[in-house]
Structures are given as structure tokens and as C-alpha cells.
Amino acid sequence: MKIHEVELRLVSLPLVRPFRTSFGETTTKECILVRVATDEAEGWGECVCDREPDFSAEFNAGAWEVLRTFLVPALFRAGGDVSAVRVDELFASVRGHPMAKAALLNAVLDAELRASGTSLAGWLGAERDRVACGVSVGITPTTKDLLAQVEGYLSDGYRRIKLKIAPGVDVDRVRVIRERWPGILLSVDANAAYTLADLDVFRALDDLDLLMVEQPLHHDDLVEHARLQAAIRTDVCLDESIKRPADVTAAIALGSCRIVNIKQGRVGGVLAAREVHDRCRDAGVPVWCGGMLETGVGRATNLALAAMPNFTLPGDTSPSARYFPEDLTEPFVMDPDGSMAVPGGPGIGVTPVGERLDAATSVREIATANEGWLPR
Ligand code: OSB
Ligand code: MG
Numbered sequence: 001m002k003i004h005e006v007e008l009r010l011v012s013l014p015l016v017r018p019f020r021t022s023f024g025e026t027t028t029k030e031c032i033l034v035r036v037a038t039d040e041a042e043g044w045g046e047c048v049c050d051r052e053p054d055f056s057a058e059f060n061a062g063a064w065e066v067l068r069t070f071l072v073p074a075l076f077r078a079g080g081d082v083s084a085v086r087v088d089e090l091f092a093s094v095r096g097h098p099m100a101k102a103a104l105l106n107a108v109l110d111a112e113l114r115a116s117g118t119s120l121a122g123w124l125g126a127e128r129d130r131v132a133c134g135v136s137v138g139i140t141p142t143t144k145d146l147l148a149q150v151e152g153y154l155s156d157g158y159r160r161i162k163l164k165i166a167p168g169v170d171v172d173r174v175r176v177i178r179e180r181w182p183g184i185l186l187s188v189d190a191n192a193a194y195t196l197a198d199l200d201v202f203r204a205l206d207d208l209d210l211l212m213v214e215q216p217l218h219h220d221d222l223v224e225h226a227r228l229q230a231a232i233r234t235d236v237c238l239d240e241s242i243k244r245p246a247d248v249t250a251a252i253a254l255g256s257c258r259i260v261n262i263k264q265g266r267v268g269g270v271l272a273a274r275e276v277h278d279r280c281r282d283a284g285v286p287v288w289c290g291g292m293l294e295t296g297v298g299r300a301t302n303l304a305l306a307a308m309p310n311f312t313l314p315g316d317t318s319p320s321a322r323y324f325p326e327d328l329t330e331p332f333v334m335d336p337d338g339s340m341a342v343p344g345g346p347g348i349g350v351t352p353v354g355e356r357l358d359a360a361t362s363v364r365e366i367a368t369a370n371e372g373w374l375p376r
Contacts, residue, residue: 003080005037010363020139022166022193034107043111046298047103048265063100084109102269114347126307130339134160134314157338160185160314171204189214212237225256245275263290281310289315296329300348328352
């Protein structure tokens with residue numbers, strides 16, 4: 001398979017409602033989409049970082065630069081005749097930037113699988129054709145708003161509710177939700193907003209029968225999480241701290257968590273995500289599929305992963321309507337039982353709709369194997 005063209009697009013999609021976390025608020029999803037064209041098929045990848053380096057060190061303008069200056073040229077220097085496995089090796093010489101790498105690697109893999117008529121889910125050894133959906137509920141202005149949102153999501157059928165928390169908007173609110181719905185699967189995500197000095201908060205959360213507390217401490221930490229996990233009953237889940245497969249091995253050895261959130265983009269793409277999945281499976285650690293408010297392109301990739309055997313907990317794989325008035329692909333729809341179909345077509349199984357993609361695009365650059373980056 002010979003890659004002859006790579007296209008980068010910066011796209012923006014308004015969200016149906018603002019999404020607030022401990023690190024900030026988003027009202028518009030903005031991300032880079034990558035398209036690779038080969039002699040046999042096209043492939044798509046979505047970069048999961050955002051405008052600002054707030055969730056991770058990566059951000060859109062930086063990822064664009066890394067893709068434009070280092071990753072795409074590395075691919076063409078290798079002759080463009082590369083498989084996804086080879087791309088992973090090629091990228092090893094660029095340190096860091098897993099999200100930028102993931103976007104291009106996933107696009108190459110998508111093209112490869114489309115060319116051979118294989119679905120990503122099938123290629124990954126997925127065992128289900130539907131996955132259970134959870135929803136990540138942003139921090140709301142008031143507890144009343146939170147009750148209303150959770151009520152709406154439960155009536156939609158979601159099988160797990162995750163509440164974003166931050167200092168000052170935590171135990172009291174989570175308790176209100178737990179008392180109103182004693183039986184639901186409920187978890188919280190702090191996005192690294194606390195320190196070990198906040199042990200009282202986590203001891204109080206221990207009484208609320210939570211499925212897990214996600215990334216309570218520093219975004220790069222494993223050791224303090226191990227101390228916290230030893231001090232509380234609730235399972236700690238790591239998100240931000242796991243940036244490559246070796247991190248999960250260290251986390252398990254240290255006892256930093258008992259559950260892992262896998263975001264393929266955060267760990268460098270589908271191949272690394274599969275490796276994280278396998279390491280967790282071998283250690284008996286359950287995983288679930290996280291999300292980064294992806295458009296249909298990234299969502300399709302996530303759903304294929306979420307269908308793998310050790311993804312035993314409902315993920316943040318919500319349907320398109322939870323995020324966007326109109327997605328870039330045909331919308332992903334959740335059934336009233338809270339499940340969603342895993343795409344079964346070749347590759348990721350979906351393609352952005354031309355006119356919607358063009359309407360959402362603000363910047364576009366194309367490189368060809370022969371001429372490099374074309375004038376904009
Ligand atoms: O921490 O899981 C997170 C969204 C953006 C950045 C980080 C996170 C999230 C979510 C939403 O929780 C997940 C989703 O529905 O895509
Ligand atoms: Mg998280």
C-alpha cells in the first residue's frame with residue numbers, strides 16, 4: 001500500500017451544551033482530522049487534543065506543527081509504502097506527542113483495513129457487535145441542573161453515569177445523585193484536581209458506593225495515586241497518567257489503580273491501546289473506553305476498541321446526539337437499552353460527509369509524496 005497524499009483539516013463543531021471539567025469549559029469541539037490517500041483506499045484519523053494544553057501537554061496548533069514538520073515527512077521519507085506497524089516504529093524517533101502520532105497512525109491503519117475489507121473491530125479481535133454506553137456529565141452551575149441532566153440521561157438509557165468533580169463541587173453533589181438513584185452505576189472524574197491533602201474528600205466519597213474515582217491526583221503521577229488507593233476502598237481509575245503502555249505496567253506494579261480508562265489517542269493510537277488492553281487483561285485489571293468528545297471519526301475508532309474482551313465496564317462512548325447538533329459522519333445512535341452498535345464495515349466503518357466536513361473546516365493543508373506540502 002503506497003501513501004501518496006496526506007490531508008490535515010482543522011475542524012470545529014458546536015456542542016449541544018457546554019462541557020465543564022475541573023480544568024476548563026468547552027462550548028465548541030475543535031480538532032484535527034487526518035486523511036491519508038493510498039493507491040488502494042483512503043483512511044481517516046482524529047487527533048484527540050483540544051485548543052489548549054489543559055487535559056494534556058498536546059494542543060491543536062502544536063499537534064498540527066508536529067504532524068506537518070515531523071510525522072508526515074517521516075512517512076514520505078520512508079517511501080510512503082508503510083503499514084501501521086511500520087508507522088509506529090517510524091514515529092519512535094519523535095519523542096512524546098502521542099495524540100498527534102495516533103491521528104496519523106490510525107488513518108494509515110484505517111486505509112490498510114479498508115483496502116483489505118477488514119473491520120477495525122474484527123482486526124482487534126472484538127467479541128461484541130454492541131457496547132454498553134455511559135455518559136460523562138460536566139460540572140453544572142447548580143445541583144438542580146445536575147439532577148435534571150442526570151435524569152435526562154438515565155431516561156435516555158445510559159448504563160453508567162460519570163460526574164465531573166472539582167474541589168467545592170464534589171461530595172455534596174455526588175451524595176444528592178446517589179440518594180436520588182441508589183442503584184445506578186455511578187463514578188466520578190476529578191481530572192487531576194486534588195492532592196493527597198484532600199484525603200477527607202475521598203474518604204467521604206468512599207461511603208457513596210462509587211464504581212470508581214477517576215484521575216483524582218496530578219496528571220502525571222503514579223506514586224501518590226498508589227498511596228491514595230491504599231487509603232480508600234473505592235477503586236481508583238487512571239486516565240491522564242497513562243500515556244503509554246509502560247505506564248500501565250508501572251501503575252499496576254505500584255498499585256496506583258484497579259481500573260484503567262483507555263483512550264487510544266492519549267496512548268499513541270490503536271496499536272498502543274491494544275497493548276494497554278492486553279497488559280491490563282493479563283494483570284486482571286478491567287478497562288473501559290474513555291472519550292475526548294470525538295466526532296464520528298474518533299468515535300468509530302473508540303467503539304471498535306470498546307468491543308474488545310477486557311473492556312468490561314461501560315465507557316464514555318456516548319451517541320453523537322449527546323455532543324453535537326450534527327456530527328461529521330452519519331450519527332451514532334444509542335438504543336433505549338443503552339447500547340450502541342460497533343461499526344462493521346471495512347476500517348473504522350464510517351466516513352465524514354463531504355459538505356458537513358467542508359462546512360466545519362477552517363484550515364486545510366495537503367502534502368503529496370512527490371511535492372510535499374502544497375501552497376494553501
Ligand atoms: O477526562 O475523561 C475525561 C472529555 C474531554 C477531556 C477529558 C475527558 C472528557 C470526558 C468526556 O470525560 C468523555 C466523552 O464523552 O467523550
Ligand atoms: Mg477522565
